[in-house]
Amino acid sequence: EPKKLVRKGIGLALSFRGCSLGAEGIDTTAAYISLQQDGKACLLCGLAENGQGLKTTYSIVASEVLGIPVGDIIYMEQNTSLIPDSGPTVASRATLMGGGAVKSAAEQVRSRLAEVLNEEWDLPKGSKFVFENNRVHIKNIPEKVIDFYDLVSIAYTKGINLAALGWYKGPHVDWDEETGQGPAYFTYVYGCQIAEVSVNMGSGEVYVDEVYAVHDPGRVINKLGAEGQVYGGVTQGAGYGLFEEINVHDGFIKELNYDQYLIPTSMDIGNINIEFLEGEETYGPWGAKSLGEPTLELTAAAIANAVRNATGIRLFNLPLNLEEVLLKRKLHPDDLKRGSAL
Incomplete structure (x- = not known):
C-alpha cells in the first residue's frame, strides 16, 4: 500500500553564529x-x-x-x-x-x-x-x-x-594566528530548528511537513521583518537541502533555467512556526543583533537529520533529491541534454 511506503522523521539542528566582520x-x-x-x-x-x-x-x-x-x-x-x-x-x-x-x-x-x-x-x-x-x-x-x-x-x-x-x-577582537584560537567575534546569535518530514521510500520524495524555528537575535526591532527573514530563510534552506543543484559539464553550467534548477514554493513546505527569544545583549541598538543568515543555515541540516531519523540511513550529499534518497548517489549523464538545454 502507498501509505506504508511513507516514513516520518524528525530532526534538529543548532547553531551559534558570529556577527560582524570579527577578527578579519x-x-x-x-x-x-x-x-x-x-x-x-x-x-x-x-x-x-x-x-x-x-x-x-x-x-x-x-x-x-x-x-x-x-x-x-x-x-x-x-x-x-x-x-x-x-x-x-x-x-x-x-x-x-x-x-x-x-x-x-x-x-x-x-x-x-x-x-x-x-x-x-x-x-x-x-x-x-x-x-x-x-x-x-x-x-x-x-x-x-x-x-x-x-x-x-x-x-x-x-x-x-x-x-x-x-x-x-565594534570592539577589537583577534585570534592567535599560530594556534588559530581566540575570540573570533565580539557577539553571537543563537538558533535551533526542528524539521518534521515525510519520506516516500518508493519514490524517494521528501516532503517537509513542519518546521519549528527558534532564534535569539537579541532585541527584535522589526517583528514583521524578522518573521519574514525566518520564513524566507527556512524556505531557502529547504531548497538548499532538497532541490537546488548546479552541474558543470565541459566548463558549462547545465541548469539554464528554473525548470532545471528547482527552488521551493509555498506548496513544497508545510507550516513554519516561529519563536524569538530576545536575549540580553550589550552591543547593537538596544541589544539588537542579526537574523538573516542563521535562519537559512540550519534548515538543511535539520532536514537531513529528519531523513536519517525516518530512513535509518545517513546521507551526506545535498540536495537530498529522489536520486540521493533512492540510490545514495546523483545521476549526472554527460551525454544528455535536459529541459531548457534541448
Missing part, C-alpha cells in the same frame, strides 16, 4: 540623519539595502529615538559620495552595526533638541525629556509638553545644527 578587521559603520524644518527626518546609512528590510529597520530605530512616526523618516538613496564607507552588507552585521550607527546619529540630534528645550523652558541643566508620539514632555511631567514640529522650528530659529553623523565601531 575593525568593523565600523556610519549613518547620517538630518531633521528638516517640517519635522521630518532624512536618513542614510553606509550599508546597502539588498531587499532584506534595512531601510525599515533603520527608520524604526530613528523613529524610536526621536519619537516621530516611521512615515516621517525619509530614507535616502544609497550614494557612497554622501556617506563614509561602511563595509559590505555581509556577515550578519547590518542590524547590529548599521542600527548602532543610526541610533548614535539620532541621539545626537535628540540631545541638541533637549538642550534647546532646556533653555526655552528655563529648566535646570540636565533635565530629562520624553520624545514620543510626535511630542516632547518633561519626564514625569506629561502636562509640560511641546509638539515635535514646534521644537524643531524653535531650534531652526536659533541656528541649531539638526544634522548628525553617527559612527558605530
Whole structure:
C-alpha cells in the first residue's frame, strides 16, 4: 500500500553564529540623519539595502529615538559620495552595526533638541525629556509638553545644527594566528530548528511537513521583518537541502533555467512556526543583533537529520533529491541534454 511506503522523521539542528566582520578587521559603520524644518527626518546609512528590510529597520530605530512616526523618516538613496564607507552588507552585521550607527546619529540630534528645550523652558541643566508620539514632555511631567514640529522650528530659529553623523565601531577582537584560537567575534546569535518530514521510500520524495524555528537575535526591532527573514530563510534552506543543484559539464553550467534548477514554493513546505527569544545583549541598538543568515543555515541540516531519523540511513550529499534518497548517489549523464538545454 502507498501509505506504508511513507516514513516520518524528525530532526534538529543548532547553531551559534558570529556577527560582524570579527577578527578579519575593525568593523565600523556610519549613518547620517538630518531633521528638516517640517519635522521630518532624512536618513542614510553606509550599508546597502539588498531587499532584506534595512531601510525599515533603520527608520524604526530613528523613529524610536526621536519619537516621530516611521512615515516621517525619509530614507535616502544609497550614494557612497554622501556617506563614509561602511563595509559590505555581509556577515550578519547590518542590524547590529548599521542600527548602532543610526541610533548614535539620532541621539545626537535628540540631545541638541533637549538642550534647546532646556533653555526655552528655563529648566535646570540636565533635565530629562520624553520624545514620543510626535511630542516632547518633561519626564514625569506629561502636562509640560511641546509638539515635535514646534521644537524643531524653535531650534531652526536659533541656528541649531539638526544634522548628525553617527559612527558605530565594534570592539577589537583577534585570534592567535599560530594556534588559530581566540575570540573570533565580539557577539553571537543563537538558533535551533526542528524539521518534521515525510519520506516516500518508493519514490524517494521528501516532503517537509513542519518546521519549528527558534532564534535569539537579541532585541527584535522589526517583528514583521524578522518573521519574514525566518520564513524566507527556512524556505531557502529547504531548497538548499532538497532541490537546488548546479552541474558543470565541459566548463558549462547545465541548469539554464528554473525548470532545471528547482527552488521551493509555498506548496513544497508545510507550516513554519516561529519563536524569538530576545536575549540580553550589550552591543547593537538596544541589544539588537542579526537574523538573516542563521535562519537559512540550519534548515538543511535539520532536514537531513529528519531523513536519517525516518530512513535509518545517513546521507551526506545535498540536495537530498529522489536520486540521493533512492540510490545514495546523483545521476549526472554527460551525454544528455535536459529541459531548457534541448
